[in-house]
Amino acid sequence: MKCPLCGKMLLSVGPKPADLICQTRVKFTKADLPHYSQRDRDTNDSIIWYLPPYKLINIGDFSEIWTVIDATDTHTYWAPEFKFITKVPIIHPDKPEIVTKRIKNLIIFS
Numbered sequence: 001m002k003c004p005l006c007g008k009m010l011l012s013v014g015p016k017p018a019d020l021i022c023q024t025r026v027k028f029t030k031a032d033l034p035h036y037s038q039r040d041r042d043t044n045d046s047i048i049w050y051l052p053p054y055k056l057i058n059i060g061d062f063s064e065i066w067t068v069i070d071a072t073d074t075h076t077y078w079a080p081e082f083k084f085i086t087k088v089p090i091i092h093p094d095k096p097e098i099v100t101k102r103i104k105n106l107i108i109f110s
């Protein structure tokens with residue numbers, strides 16, 4: 001299966017149901033994260049994708065929009081800290097620039 005954002009193959013990571021993770025890393029303050037990840041099952045599950053400075057979590061029929069506010073030193077790596085902005089009807093994966101534009105519009109009107 002390919003990443004719906006950048007088209008690279010998703011890697012299957014961990015025990016079943018595995019996480020399918022995009023190999024593209026996106027840079028946040030002091031840390032980078034996989035572009036896109038989802039659980040390898042087709043039930044009503046969460047999908048997480050990162051489009052700096054935003055993080056999206058798709059759960060059921062809704063998308064939560066988060067934004068990065070800082071990064072925390074966990075002593076092994078820098079983990080970005082996110083702040084919840086809003087919950088909107090589901091945003092489907094598309095080209096990153098299209099999705100980012102859509103998020104910006106949603107934030108303005110929320």
Ligand SMILES: [Zn+2]
Pocket residue numbers: 003004005006007008022023024035036
């Ligand atoms: Zn990707």
